[in-house]
Amino acid sequence: xxxxxxxxxxxxxxxxxxxxxxxxxxxxxxxxxxxxxxxxxxxxxxxxxxxxxxxxxxxxxxxxxxxxxxxxxxxxxxxxxxxxxxxxxxxxxxxxxxxxxxxxxxxxx
Amino acid sequence: xxxxxxxxxxxxxxxxxxxxxxxxxxxxxxxxxxxxxxxxxxxxxxxxxxxxxxxxxxxxxxxxxxxxxxxxxxxxxxxxxxxxxxxxxxxxxxxxxxxxxxxxxxxxxxxxxxxxxxxxxxxxxxxxxxxxxxxxxxxxxxxxxxxxxxxxxxxxxxxxxxxxxxxxxxxxxxxxxxxxxxxxxxxxxxxxxxxxxxxxxxxxxxxxxxxxxxxxxxxxxxxxxxxxxx
Numbered sequence: 205x206x207x208x209x210x211x212x213x214x215x216x217x218x219x220x221x222x223x224x225x226x227x228x229x230x231x232x233x234x235x236x237x238x239x240x241x242x243x244x245x246x247x248x249x250x251x252x253x254x255x256x257x258x259x260x261x262x263x264x265x266x267x268x269x270x271x272x273x274x275x276x277x278x279x280x281x282x283x284x285x286x287x288x289x290x291x292x293x294x295x296x297x298x299x300x301x302x303x304x305x306x307x308x309x310x311x312x313x
Numbered sequence: 314x315x316x317x318x319x320x321x322x323x324x325x326x327x328x329x330x331x332x333x334x335x336x337x338x339x340x341x342x343x344x345x346x347x348x349x350x351x352x353x354x355x356x357x358x359x360x361x362x363x364x365x366x367x368x369x370x371x372x373x374x375x376x377x378x379x380x381x382x383x384x385x386x387x388x389x390x391x392x393x394x395x396x397x398x399x400x401x402x403x404x405x406x407x408x409x410x411x412x413x414x415x416x417x418x419x420x421x422x423x424x425x426x427x428x429x430x431x432x433x434x435x436x437x438x439x440x441x442x443x444x445x446x447x448x449x450x451x452x453x454x455x456x457x458x459x460x461x462x463x464x465x466x467x468x469x470x471x472x473x474x475x476x477x478x479x480x481x482x483x484x485x486x487x488x489x490x491x492x493x494x495x496x497x498x499x500x501x502x503x504x505x506x507x508x509x510x511x512x513x514x515x516x517x518x519x520x521x522x523x524x525x526x527x528x529x530x531x532x533x534x535x536x537x538x539x540x541x542x543x
Contacts, residue, residue, distance in 0.1 A: 217412050219410050219412070233378055234381050234382060237382075249409060250409050251406045251409035251410075251413070253361075253363055253407030253408045253417070254408050254409045254410055256366075256375065257416060259378075280381055281377065
């Protein structure tokens with residue numbers, strides 16, 4: 205996979221956006237759900253199937269990778285965003301900022 | 314407690330499993346339509362069904378992930394996985410957004426397209442065998458046709474659900490709903506098939522009565538299908 209961000213990669217879905225954000229530090233499945241719920245004040249509760257599917261896709265795209273496996277006795281698998289993932293997230297952030305900037309125009313006239 | 318039920322519609326199956334759990338019966342096993350239930354506290358479990366993460370077994374990765382989420386894998390059957398979670402953990406939904414629901418129904422659509430294609434091949438083969446003089450082939454052909462109708466309806470229903478989800482996403486604006494085929498057709502085909510199979514054991518006048526009933530069902534089904542509003 206190359207490093208250029210294709211147009212079809214954006215916009216990210218809300219679930220993918222928050223999953224990538226929750227993986228700015230090493231995090232495991234349940235931790236992601238909790239953090240996203242916290243960040244959105246309970247508005248976004250990721251379903252297990254949605255999260256599993258997203259993790260599989262993001263791993264395939266090399267936007268996230270496995271950080272640690274079987275640390276200690278628990279078999280919780282931790283993931284972390286990759287450099288390429290950060291690149292995509294940055295592009296999405298710019299797109300959202302543009303949206304927010306343009307949204308201000310609604311108050312002008 | 315054991316119950317024999319045939320489900321072709323995952324959503325109806327989930328509804329049924331959850332109703333049973335509400336009544337204090339938790340599904341614990343499944344084999345070819347035979348569901349095993351064990352008593353549980355009323356509403357103790359919530360069930361969901363996932364698809365396409367393995368065949369009769371799931372990847373270790375999937376199993377570990379679900380375990381971490383407090384979700385128990387009750388049974389893997391074909392591409393289907395029956396899951397449950399304690400109701401005390403909150404409402405159990407597998408998919409929280411439209412995109413992942415679309416992905417799920419796309420998998421279901423592919424699955425039933427393959428199954429229907431196989432079913433139609435069987436039907437063609439049975440009709441061929443029937444013309445070659447194999448007596449058992451005709452009732453088999455009728456039964457295969459009945460199943461093909463059932464699967465066709467599932468495909469239509471899944472396509473309609475997908476269209477609705479895409480509309481909610483704003484991808485399409487005017488959704489085209491397709492009509493499904495009346496269940497009376499399925500019943501008529503099956504009755505005809507049973508009548509042919511049991512031909513040697515049913516006295517003649519009854520056979521005629523059954524044949525007329527089956528034809529009546531087919532005609533009624535055909536008319537009902539034609540009159541159905543989109």
